[in-house]
Amino acid sequence: MTTTATVTQESGDARRASAHATDEARELAGSHILCEALVREGVELLYGYPGGAIMPFYDALPAYPRLHHVLVRHEQAAAHAADGYARATGKVGVCVATSGPGATNLVTGLATAYMDSTPVVAITGQVGRPFIGRDAFQETDVLGLTLPITKHNFLVRHVEELADVVHEAFQLARSGRPGPVLVDVPKDVQFAKTVYRPAASVRSIELYRATRVPQPAPEAIQQAARLIAQARRPVIMSGHGIILSNAYAELRALAEKTNIPVITTLLGLSAFPVDHPLFLGMPGMHGPAFVNRAIGVTDLIIGVGLRFDDRVTGKVSEFAPQAQIIHIDIDPSELNKVKPAVVPILADAKAALAALVEAVEPGNHQGWLSELRQWEAEEQERARRLSRPVPYPTPTDILDAIYEVTDGEATVVSDVGQHQMWTARFYKWTRPNSHITSGGLGTMGFALPAAMGVKMGRPEATVWVVAGDGGFQMNIQELATLRDEGVEIKVAIMNNGYLGMVRQWQEFFHQRNYSETPISSPDYVKLAEAYGLTGMRVERREDVQAAVQQAMQTPGTVIIDFAIEAEANVYPMVPPGAAITDMIIERE
Amino acid sequence: MGSDMTEQAIASARAGQADAPQGSARLYTLALLVDDRQGAVDRVVNVLRRRRANMRTLVVGPSEEAGVARVTVVVDDAEVGVEHLSEQLRKIVDVRQVLLFPAGRAIERELALVKVNCTAANRSEIIELGQHFGAQAVDLAPETLTLQVTGKGEQVEQLLERLQPYGIRELARSGCLAIARDE
Numbered sequence: 001m002t003t004t005a006t007v008t009q010e011s012g013d014a015r016r017a018s019a020h021a022t023d024e025a026r027e028l029a030g031s032h033i034l035c036e037a038l039v040r041e042g043v044e045l046l047y048g049y050p051g052g053a054i055m056p057f058y059d060a061l062p063a064y065p066r067l068h069h070v071l072v073r074h075e076q077a078a079a080h081a082a083d084g085y086a087r088a089t090g091k092v093g094v095c096v097a098t099s100g101p102g103a104t105n106l107v108t109g110l111a112t113a114y115m116d117s118t119p120v121v122a123i124t125g126q127v128g129r130p131f132i133g134r135d136a137f138q139e140t141d142v143l144g145l146t147l148p149i150t151k152h153n154f155l156v157r158h159v160e161e162l163a164d165v166v167h168e169a170f171q172l173a174r175s176g177r178p179g180p181v182l183v184d185v186p187k188d189v190q191f192a193k194t195v196y197r198p199a200a201s202v203r204s205i206e207l208y209r210a211t212r213v214p215q216p217a218p219e220a221i222q223q224a225a226r227l228i229a230q231a232r233r234p235v236i237m238s239g240h241g242i243i244l245s246n247a248y249a250e251l252r253a254l255a256e257k258t259n260i261p262v263i264t265t266l267l268g269l270s271a272f273p274v275d276h277p278l279f280l281g282m283p284g285m286h287g288p289a290f291v292n293r294a295i296g297v298t299d300l301i302i303g304v305g306l307r308f309d310d311r312v313t314g315k316v317s318e319f320a321p322q323a324q325i326i327h328i329d330i331d332p333s334e335l336n337k338v339k340p341a342v343v344p345i346l347a348d349a350k351a352a353l354a355a356l357v358e359a360v361e362p363g364n365h366q367g368w369l370s371e372l373r374q375w376e377a378e379e380q381e382r383a384r385r386l387s388r389p390v391p392y393p394t395p396t397d398i399l400d401a402i403y404e405v406t407d408g409e410a411t412v413v414s415d416v417g418q419h420q421m422w423t424a425r426f427y428k429w430t431r432p433n434s435h436i437t438s439g440g441l442g443t444m445g446f447a448l449p450a451a452m453g454v455k456m457g458r459p460e461a462t463v464w465v466v467a468g469d470g471g472f473q474m475n476i477q478e479l480a481t482l483r484d485e486g487v488e489i490k491v492a493i494m495n496n497g498y499l500g501m502v503r504q505w506q507e508f509f510h511q512r513n514y515s516e517t518p519i520s521s522p523d524y525v526k527l528a529e530a531y532g533l534t535g536m537r538v539e540r541r542e543d544v545q546a547a548v549q550q551a552m553q554t555p556g557t558v559i560i561d562f563a564i565e566a567e568a569n570v571y572p573m574v575p576p577g578a579a580i581t582d583m584i585i586e587r588e
Numbered sequence: 589m590g591s592d593m594t595e596q597a598i599a600s601a602r603a604g605q606a607d608a609p610q611g612s613a614r615l616y617t618l619a620l621l622v623d624d625r626q627g628a629v630d631r632v633v634n635v636l637r638r639r640r641a642n643m644r645t646l647v648v649g650p651s652e653e654a655g656v657a658r659v660t661v662v663v664d665d666a667e668v669g670v671e672h673l674s675e676q677l678r679k680i681v682d683v684r685q686v687l688l689f690p691a692g693r694a695i696e697r698e699l700a701l702v703k704v705n706c707t708a709a710n711r712s713e714i715i716e717l718g719q720h721f722g723a724q725a726v727d728l729a730p731e732t733l734t735l736q737v738t739g740k741g742e743q744v745e746q747l748l749e750r751l752q753p754y755g756i757r758e759l760a761r762s763g764c765l766a767i768a769r770d771e
């Protein structure tokens with residue numbers, strides 16, 4: 001992935017076109033303006049796939065060596081990779097596709113980014129303007145299709161507005177509550193020429209509206225501080241907002257100053273170190289029982305950057321029945337959406353937490369904390385009693401090995417299913433933003449392409465994928481992209497021969513009717529080999545550590561196929577629609 | 589709009605909204621100022637549909653500012669639901685402003701064109717009835733008569749009720765427009 005341009009004498013055009021060269025106004029085709037605008041936005045990486053309606057853009061692309069394009073094997077993967085890149089770096093991820101099927105293939109990836117509020121810009125080619133609305137070959141109403149799954153989308157009407165639209169798209173994607181933005185560019189707009197003025201400004205009203213980030217209201221902060229001072233069993237619940245606003249230090253400072261324990265949602269994991277004495281765990285459907293029990297009795301929830309999703313709250317009317325809620329969020333539509341907040345604070349998490357840290361008095365909740373730790377110890381003791389000696393690798397063996405072998409330095413990207421919950425629960429999250437997963441949409445097939453984006457955004461990081469045998473096969477084609485790009489990630493497949501999470505629901509709620517959940521896998525060792533990568537299979541518990549070690553020592557992408565217990569379950573589990581304190585626990 | 593929603597779905601939608609007591613749905617009028625750009629109205633309608641607002645009427649037209657359209661929509665929902673809805677609408681990039689009027693708080697008017705059956709014998713009776721409601725006869729034909737009426741929704745309803753016995757052939761209603769009352 002080299003970004004330094006080597007511009008030869010022959011490609012003088014390219015040099016003129018390159019944004020570093022000049023700020024002069026000059027006549028350019030839309031396709032070049034698109035590239036110029038991307039360069040000006042600081043883009044270095046694009047994930048995409050060409051096709052008829054986006055060909056002028058691909059024709060211009062080689063003239064911009066700063067724009068490193070990654071040819072994925074499916075557009076869905078382009079969107080997930082851009083999303084992974086964005087989650088890992090905080091920068092806007094970019095994906096590109098052609099009209100029609102190219103654009104529809106992006107949809108799952110955009111919906112995933114939308115649900116988890118990650119900044120992505122998607123550029124799609126569209127049929128030429130004269131053909132729009134005429135059911136032309138590969139014409140799809142991309143604007144209409146992506147309306148509900150993007151923060152905003154644009155159809156570029158003429159080449160004169162193209163640069164502005166691109167800059168506006170980036171601005172919108174990263175401002176406020178981030179999200180995906182799509183720019184649909186008709187083919188004839190890509191060909192059309194106009195005078196390009198690099199320094200021209202973007203329409204100011206839109207920018208103003210998009211970037212208004214309210215400061216936390218001082219009265220609200222004071223009121224919150226008073227509630228915190230009075231609370232006897234308070235908890236902090238923090239979500240993805242901490243990671244999006246880089247508020248790790250502020251969160252920690254608040255917890256430590258007030259001595260209040262911290263619960264993190266699935267997407268909030270890794271925002272607070274799990275080995276910190278104030279860390280409790282993940283709430284909701286697969287959270288530890290003692291965490292849900294704590295929510296059942298708490299008298300004050302300080303909710304920061306979370307949206308009280310139904311997987312967190314369970315039955316809303318029975319969620320935290322004794323609690324008053326302070327809710328900090330940057331998106332006003334999240335406040336009072338699910339649970340009414342006594343003190344709603346509309347602000348960026350970082351700013352609000354910083355103000356709160358100033359406003360609160362030091363607190364002491366040793367009694368409450370030791371009660372919680374007592375419950376936790378009982379739960380762990382019970383788990384120890386239930387654990388049986390097994391010959392095959394267990395999820396915790398695998399996760400512990402990854403943590404130990406990488407000295408806790410790894411970024412772990414999980415897919416969707418049982419393995420995702422085990423990873424969330426049992427990995428030792430000690431580094432900020434080291435946990436990446438599709439939380440809101442729960443998109444199987446996310447992990448492999450997203451991990452590619454993570455690794456390319458953080459080349460120095462060690463990136464591990466934890467996937468199920470089902471989800472891994474959903475974007476398995478990206479092994480070819482990883483190989484081509486020389487991107488090195490390590491993959492642990494927790495292979496149970498089932499669509500495990502669905503099988504678990506069938507076991508609990510459908511009388512073990514395992515309808516269409518057994519699933520076969522290819523020979524992953526041979527598969528890896530076929531892609532020019534390395535594969536291993538581990539069937540015995542005692543081989544786990546060595547395999548992980550070997551994967552780390554082997555250059556390039558390595559896949560380890562761990563044969564885990566076929567019918568293990570994720571415990572505890574809150575049945576859908578039940579109160580979170582009504583958990584199914586493992587039978588003794 | 590929203591007619592495909594079953595009663596049960598509506599009830600559970602409301603149950604998911606904080607503090608919205610069941611069966612307490614009321615009418616609200618929302619006036620939105622939106623940039624007159626491609627897709628802007630689509631986005632508004634889409635959010636209303638997505639957030640399960642039960643739309644009674646929807647009117648799109650120009651506003652006092654060039655390039656800015658005014659969208660007036662009447663929805664029924666319990667209060668917290670409507671406030672959440674307005675916040676969702678405010679997030680649309682094209683939306684500049686959202687005004688939320690609880691029923692009766694704003695000046696609300698609707699226009700209706702009603703084509704009624706008539707005979708030579710009852711024509712003037714119908715015209716007179718219309719005048720009582722401030723309606724004008726805008727078209728006279730041997731067998732029909734078209735009245736134009738403007739007023740609050742209830743006024744329009746009342747006139748329609750009175751016209752019912754004559755036989756309403758065709759009815760076109762504009763939907764509600766609203767503007768804030770100055771104190």
Ligand SMILES: Cc1ncc(C[n+]2csc(CCOP(=O)(O)OP(=O)(O)O)c2C)c(N)n1
Pocket residue numbers: 415416417418419420442443444445467468469470471472494496498499500501502
């Ligand atoms: C694209 C997509 N299709 C279907 C589902 C429903 N689903 C959720 S978890 C799951 C099973 C995943 O199986 P596997 O990848 O093997 O992981 P495991 O649960 O066995 O760990 C399925 C089918 C989904 N989340 N995403």
Ligand SMILES: [Mg+2]
Pocket residue numbers: 417468469470494495496497498499500
């Ligand atoms: Mg599986």
